[in-house]
Amino acid sequence: MSDLYERARELDADDPLAAVRADFVLGDGVYLDGNSLGALPAHVPGRVEDVVRRQWGELRIRSWTESGWWTAPERIGDLIAPLVGAAAGQIVVGDSTSVNVFKALVGAVRLARLADEGRDEILVDAATFPTDGYIAASAARLTGCEVRAVQPGEVPDALNSRTAAVLLNHVDYRSGRLHDLPSLTAAVRAAGAVSVWDLCHSAGALPVGLDEHGVDLAVGCTYKFLNGGPGSPAYLYVRRELQDRFDSPLPGWNSHAEPFGMRPEYEAADGAVRGRVGTPDILSMLALEAALDVWRRPDVSVDAVRAKSLALTDFFLECVAAYVPQGRVEVVTPRAHAERGSQVALRCADAGEVMGRLIAAGVVGDFRAPDVLRFGFTPLYLGFAEVERAARVLADELS
Amino acid sequence: MSDLYERARELDADDPLAAVRADFVLGDGVYLDGNSLGALPAHVPGRVEDVVRRQWGELRIRSWTESGWWTAPERIGDLIAPLVGAAAGQIVVGDSTSVNVFKALVGAVRLARLADEGRDEILVDAATFPTDGYIAASAARLTGCEVRAVQPGEVPDALNSRTAAVLLNHVDYRSGRLHDLPSLTAAVRAAGAVSVWDLCHSAGALPVGLDEHGVDLAVGCTYKFLNGGPGSPAYLYVRRELQDRFDSPLPGWNSHAEPFGMRPEYEAADGAVRGRVGTPDILSMLALEAALDVWRRPDVSVDAVRAKSLALTDFFLECVAAYVPQGRVEVVTPRAHAERGSQVALRCADAGEVMGRLIAAGVVGDFRAPDVLRFGFTPLYLGFAEVERAARVLADELS
Missing domain, CATH: 3.40.640.10 (Type I PLP-dependent aspartate aminotransferase-like (Major domain))
Structure with missing residues (x-):
């Protein structure tokens, strides 16, 4: 395997937010669309069920006060x-x-x-x-x-x-x-x-x-x-x-x-x-x-999230540079940390088709017309190995 | 028991919407606040759980198209x-x-x-x-x-x-x-x-x-x-x-x-x-x-609901007239069917306190400032025996 593959494992091992992932429901693919719809926190279904069955179903109108609605x-x-x-x-x-x-x-x-x-x-x-x-x-x-x-x-x-x-x-x-x-x-x-x-x-x-x-x-x-x-x-x-x-x-x-x-x-x-x-x-x-x-959670803070976000997007850009044929995509997102949010946008003329194939391959980002592949990085539940894998799949689909 | 108590049983026995009540979650009290917050339909929690666990949790962003969001x-x-x-x-x-x-x-x-x-x-x-x-x-x-x-x-x-x-x-x-x-x-x-x-x-x-x-x-x-x-x-x-x-x-x-x-x-x-x-x-x-x-449901229609709504509110007004001391409340809601919605409003100076006692006794309506007792009648889940009981409890609280 590549150096980047190894690096990803090391970065995951050192990730102070790695344990937070278990708080979310995630599947087999790589979900890079949390900037469109965040993943489900694992305890939410139970809370919603309580709101529906007990607060609405049993207390009904009283919940406006008693359940703090x-x-x-x-x-x-x-x-x-x-x-x-x-x-x-x-x-x-x-x-x-x-x-x-x-x-x-x-x-x-x-x-x-x-x-x-x-x-x-x-x-x-x-x-x-x-x-x-x-x-x-x-x-x-x-x-x-x-x-x-x-x-x-x-x-x-x-x-x-x-x-x-x-x-x-x-x-x-x-x-x-x-x-x-x-x-x-x-x-x-x-x-x-x-x-x-x-x-x-x-x-x-x-x-x-x-x-x-x-x-x-x-x-x-x-x-x-x-x-x-x-x-x-x-x-x-x-x-x-x-x-x-x-x-x-x-x-x-x-x-x-x-x-x-x-x-x-x-x-x-x-x-x-x-x-x-x-x-x-x-x-x-x-x-x-x-x-x-x-x-x-005591391990979660905006600063910790930001640090990991930049590490994730840096690493994704590094993987894309290593795996994707030169000139195949243009990096739209600024390289400077001070100018970068928590996503990476890549431009290519066939972005719509490419994103369709990526999603079919389990790497979910989104397409923004006319020509942008958009990948969001949610540090709470995303790991570096996934990022490396997403870049590899992307490179395959772009080749 | 009174004639009205017997009449209520007969009206319930003849109610073409009586079976619909089983589709809702209702407790021991009489819920006359469906015009503020309707009761929980029994199948809703399961549907919401599917939306949360499968549509959001598993399909995530794909649900915008695949789940018809x-x-x-x-x-x-x-x-x-x-x-x-x-x-x-x-x-x-x-x-x-x-x-x-x-x-x-x-x-x-x-x-x-x-x-x-x-x-x-x-x-x-x-x-x-x-x-x-x-x-x-x-x-x-x-x-x-x-x-x-x-x-x-x-x-x-x-x-x-x-x-x-x-x-x-x-x-x-x-x-x-x-x-x-x-x-x-x-x-x-x-x-x-x-x-x-x-x-x-x-x-x-x-x-x-x-x-x-x-x-x-x-x-x-x-x-x-x-x-x-x-x-x-x-x-x-x-x-x-x-x-x-x-x-x-x-x-x-x-x-x-x-x-x-x-x-x-x-x-x-x-x-x-x-x-x-x-x-x-x-x-x-x-x-x-x-x-x-x-x-x-084949037995549910707006016309059937309207017919029962008028029957329920007529019956409630009849029970109130029979049970509540003369002059204790003023009926605000019009008697004419063509001018009546699906609620009955009764005016009395101490409406706020009275409603508090009613709710404590399991008859849930609501209070609208400054002096209105408001009772909503949802024909889909309300029966005539409940209406008679609510009027009796109301009469007790007003005496």
Whole structure:
């Protein structure tokens, strides 16, 4: 066997997160699509069964209080908070990422206009996952703004006195590029605009530092590196200092100061709860809560995950360079650690067909049109031997 | 025992839906809160377990296609459609009721303005469940409209050339009053406005007739009489003739004509799919799909459910009249069948305390501030003997 094959065994033997894999249900293949849908944590089915059979089936309506359903959005928000560098009380879980982008962007424009009514432009990452751009266009239309697409690196130059809000992705969904959140957030703030970060591809994979870097608003999904399950609810972060001015475009009864008062006038609740809308989807939400248990393990931390993520992607790139014929693929993901998320994107003209064959061979990544092979690396359950094997299978399919 | 006790036994013996009860998990008490959270259908836990263990745990990302996750919102919409009198292809499931009210109302205003740009008023049921009013205010603010609260019966007089949209509840959440959907919808249409009906308290309890009566847009939840589980996703109906002009304020990638094209420009999908937003909450959604199986039984139909609903509420009112001291409660729900939903609301000053004692005694209804005892009657799993027993316990607690 190759040197890389041996190296993989050594890296696995030295992996401080190796034991975490047993907390997940994994099959024979190599699952490199945890950045699309995280694998099932082994204890989740039992927890979901309890939610369904006992909490719903036996307690029924009483579970809204007795099983903690009512407070789940903010309670689970507080479980996510340390994973993205936020103190408690600033994150609320619920709705889809798209809906949260809408809340955040309309809220951001309104915040910016409190200081300067005339601001009427929303800057959006030109390479964004499309839904963010579509929702930004809708938010702009409804608030009398215009959207301008800019590359994240060009945001500092694009900011001006018209800029109300800036919507950026922490990690690009296609290329896997990690953007410079601290400096971009500071630039947005210095221009008097409000920052909105989409953390879908970074939360649970690397340190985010929302509080530390003064991010204003952030959203993210929970079914990728947080392993919350298919379509598990997204979340909204509103920086504490902005909460009393956050003015949601979706002021549903769950965000009312007195939701069971059934009062005809809306009065926004204090704190993160203000980001809630309607009745939360309890089954999906409590599956997520259970999935977050893995972060309670003493051996699991965001820093440990990040260290292993970089080691995994470094090693994958090394294996690809060694096994795949020169020039057959172009590495899209940055080599520099400071610019890399937890995925590797490779470009080749026949990416769609190649991914089909890879999946048939048990190596599951995904295809992003028109020409990207996307491989996600979830350090909680992925080992180096699998990475080496995936690269070998990839090389076979590309030859 | 009383005559009513005997009558209850006879009514149960003659109940064509009596056998359906075995399809649900019920305890020793009397559950009269199915209009808040429907009881657990007995086969749902097994189906949810399959979704979690096999579809998520084993197939993982492949389930988006192989387990039909991607098409679930419109597939389940087509299961709800016949229950509300809609042909297939007009209902999509997803998001909360509040979020769907927002889509519907902004969409309604935009539809009205296609014919008459100047329309700038939204009429809202003055007794509405609060979230509808809060969301209407937000939709109005974002579209340059004003909201005017009117009693549903006064809508025909309130309509004028400024009216863009009218948001009404089919059944009032507090009083249980059933509003006249056919005539109100016709009046709204005649005024050139767009109708939006909230079916939360009628769908699954009585015939709605969306297509027959020419309703434009409708929303509803699925956790009450449809028994979809806590926070199961809501739905949006867009009448077929309006679909190509429906312009959603939440144009997420799931509503794109080519969602995996990842194109920067938004192009709305045709049909009901246009009402989708982001990634659907699969666990909650597929629990709902399983729950809807009960409607496939040959003995279950909306008409049979409605007939039994009226018989149950008639009988409850008769028992209350016989058992409860005269003047102790006021019956809020209309006596006329044409004006009654599937609940009975009783007013008394100490309703909050009374409901607490009732629940402790195993009769579960709910309290709606400030003074309403609310009892919901789900014909699929409720029997007449339970109704008689609930009235007896109520009379004891009120004495």
